[in-house]
Amino acid sequence: MRKINIDELITKFAGKDRRAFAKAISIVEDNEQDKDKLLDYAYEQAAGCESLIIGVTGAGGAGKSTLIDKLICEYRKMGKNVGVIAVDPSSPYTGGAVLGDRIRMSSHNCDDGVYIRSLGSRGAWGGISDAAKDVLYLYKVFGFDVIILESLGVGQAETEITNFVDVTVVVLAPGFGDAIQMAKAGVQEIADVFVINKADKPEAENLYMHLISTFDTLPVNEQPLVVKTVASEGKGMDTFVAAVAQAAEKQIPKREQKRVTRIEHEILSDMHKTIAPGLLKLAKKLAGKVLAKEISLMRIGENLKDKIRIDGS
Amino acid sequence: MLAKKLRIVVAKVGCDIHERGALTLLNVFRDAGMEAIYNGRYHSEESIAKSAVDENADVIAVTDLSGSLVIICRKIKQALKELKAEDIIVTCGGILTKEDIDELRALGVEGCFPTGTPTDEILEKIKVLAG
Numbered sequence: 078m079r080k081i082n083i084d085e086l087i088t089k090f091a092g093k094d095r096r097a098f099a100k101a102i103s104i105v106e107d108n109e110q111d112k113d114k115l116l117d118y119a120y121e122q123a124a125g126c127e128s129l130i131i132g133v134t135g136a137g138g139a140g141k142s143t144l145i146d147k148l149i150c151e152y153r154k155m156g157k158n159v160g161v162i163a164v165d166p167s168s169p170y171t172g173g174a175v176l177g178d179r180i181r182m183s184s185h186n187c188d189d190g191v192y193i194r195s196l197g198s199r200g201a202w203g204g205i206s207d208a209a210k211d212v213l214y215l216y217k218v219f220g221f222d223v224i225i226l227e228s229l230g231v232g233q234a235e236t237e238i239t240n241f242v243d244v245t246v247v248v249l250a251p252g253f254g255d256a257i258q259m260a261k262a263g264v265q266e267i268a269d270v271f272v273i274n275k276a277d278k279p280e281a282e283n284l285y286m287h288l289i290s291t292f293d294t295l296p297v298n299e300q301p302l303v304v305k306t307v308a309s310e311g312k313g314m315d316t317f318v319a320a321v322a323q324a325a326e327k328q329i330p331k332r333e334q335k336r337v338t339r340i341e342h343e344i345l346s347d348m349h350k351t352i353a354p355g356l357l358k359l360a361k362k363l364a365g366k367v368l369a370k371e372i373s374l375m376r377i378g379e380n381l382k383d384k385i386r387i388d389g390s
Numbered sequence: 391m392l393a394k395k396l397r398i399v400v401a402k403v404g405c406d407i408h409e410r411g412a413l414t415l416l417n418v419f420r421d422a423g424m425e426a427i428y429n430g431r432y433h434s435e436e437s438i439a440k441s442a443v444d445e446n447a448d449v450i451a452v453t454d455l456s457g458s459l460v461i462i463c464r465k466i467k468q469a470l471k472e473l474k475a476e477d478i479i480v481t482c483g484g485i486l487t488k489e490d491i492d493e494l495r496a497l498g499v500e501g502c503f504p505t506g507t508p509t510d511e512i513l514e515k516i517k518v519l520a521g
Contacts, residue, residue: 096475099446107394172395173420179441180430186437192444197395197425 083111087118090219095192098219102194105215106208119214126217128160129325132242134228134267139250140274142181144308144317145225149185151318152223160192160221162212164205164229167197174198178227192221198229205229205238207350210343213241239267240342243335244324246270249288251280268301269324272317276305298327359384396424396520398449401438402431403462411453411484418509419451435462439469442478448520452482455505460490463499479519483507 081100089097104112131148133141142163149159163178176195185191198206205228216224228238239245247268273285285305292300302320306313328335367374398419400412409431419426427445429438442450452462459482470476481501482494491502501515 096443096473099444103397103446109394167425168420168423171421171423173423174425175416175420176425176427177416179445180428183429183433183437183441186429186433186441193441194444195425195427199395 081111083114086111087115090215093219095189098192098215099194101215102208102212105211106196106199106206108208112211116211116214119211119218123214123217126220128217128221128224129244129321130213130224130226130242131321132226132228132238132245133248134238134245135248135272136250136253137229139248139253140308141227141248142178144248144272144274144306145178145227146182146184147306147308147311147314148225148317149182149191150311151314153185153188153190157222158190158192158220159223159225160194160216160219161225161227162194162196162209162216163227164196164198164209166229167199169200172199192219205241207346210241210346236267237342240335240339243328244269244321246272246321248272248274249284250275251278251284269327270317270320271301271303273303273305274308276313277307277310281305356385396449396517397427397445397447398424398451398516399427399429399438399442399445399447401429401433401442401450401452401466403433403435403438403452403454403466404456404458405432406454406456406458407431408455411455414509415451415453415483415512418513422513435465436469439466439473439475439478442470443473443475447478449479449481449516451516452480452484454482454484457485459484459486459502460493460497463494464497467497467499479516481512481516481519483512 086097086100090101101115104115133145135141145161149161152159161182163176165174165176165178167174174197176197178195179193182193185193194212196206196209196212199208205226209226213224213226226238226242245267247270249271251273271288273281273288275281285303288303302324304313304316304320306317363372363377363380366372367377372380400415400419402409402412412428416426416428427441427447429441438450450466452459452466454462463480463482466480467476470478470480480499481503482499483503484505486502486504494502501512501519503512
């Protein structure tokens with residue numbers, strides 16, 4: 078395929094060339110050989126860039142993409158540039174993907190102040206692709222005022238997103254579950270702002286009450302904000318934007334601590350990537366031994382102590 | 391699991407409502423290990439070209455059953471030229487006459503698939519074009 082000169086690309090990127098930006102994202106996504114050079118540049122430049130990064134997560138069908146579409150409109154009205162990273166699932170079997178988040182946001186296709194990019198999850202865990210974390214740096218350097226990261230909508234365990242964004246928004250819709258779902262651990266604990274979308278449905282008020290009562294016992298300044306929207310009609314968007322701003326304000330004292338957590342998580346994720354192939358090989362070997370009845374499945378832990386030794390020193 | 395994947399924008403332009411072709415293609419491309427990006431219906435040529443640039447797509451696959459493919463592809467080609475993205479491959483499928491196909495070829499639109507083309511044939515051709 079087309080070969081690109083990386084230095085030339087970086088120069089164009091720095092000159093805010095949209096095509097160069099789009100290609101740079103692909104270099105990161107495809108893990109091409111020039112990736113490190115590009116990311117070194119981005120990491121260095123990103124230090125001085127101030128963007129508000131909003132993470133949006135929630136179950137599929139809750140209305141994340143529609144909500145983001147309307148959110149873009151709100152920020153555009155304020156004259157802010159908006160960059161969107163929308164992650165959709167890749168097939169674990171073929172590696173292919175249907176990336177459909179644009180469908181709800183495509184009214185912004187011809188607006189030069191908006192950039193939307195769809196990414197396949199490409200086998201990553203936790204709701205965002207491995208590439209998305211690095212791509213965020215590129216977005217920062219490209220100079221968006223607001224960056225919106227949409228994670229894939231799976232459900233309960235997509236808590237990873239919160240380490241990479243300033244404000245985490247969890248989108249809920251009535252009809253997905255009752256008070257017990259609210260009490261379960263997971264996504265509920267990461268939200269700075271809850272959006273109850275499709276709030277024109279009769280069960281929405283119930284969901285709202287359940288949600289509010291869940292956080293009743295928390296100190297007032299730790300309670301997440303809860304807003305109601307009907308994204309398809311653009312209702313409730315002003316309250317939502319205000320809630321995001323308020324949540325961002327609350328994050329400011331925690332910024333340094335969040336930066337440390339983010340770096341830790343990026344390192345962890347890199348460590349995992351580095352050792353995963355070796356681990357898989359070892360697992361296959363041990364599975365063979367278990368099947369041959371050489372070791373008991375229940376004794377694998379003991380066996381591993383000799384093979385894997387990382388004590389953090 | 392990071393590797394170069396073929397990225398393809400499935401495009402519907404204008405008022406044509408027939409979406410079955412687009413939906414079928416999305417699944418076919420996904421199952422072939424490609425990343426298929428869809429904007430939905432009722433787009434302008436400019437909107438499609440811009441989204442293909444932003445998505446760093448390798449291919450735009452236009453589907454249309456209103457008999458307007460020559461007009462649409464000509465305008466998409468023009469829009470890509472203005473965006474300095476003429477290297478993005480344009481293919482199309484749907485209602486096509488023999489004359490249409492000749493005209494499209496002259497525009498630089500390779501891979502024109504009349505209704506009834508087996509999906510394997512479409513995949514084969516796109517892989518050759520994008521390879």
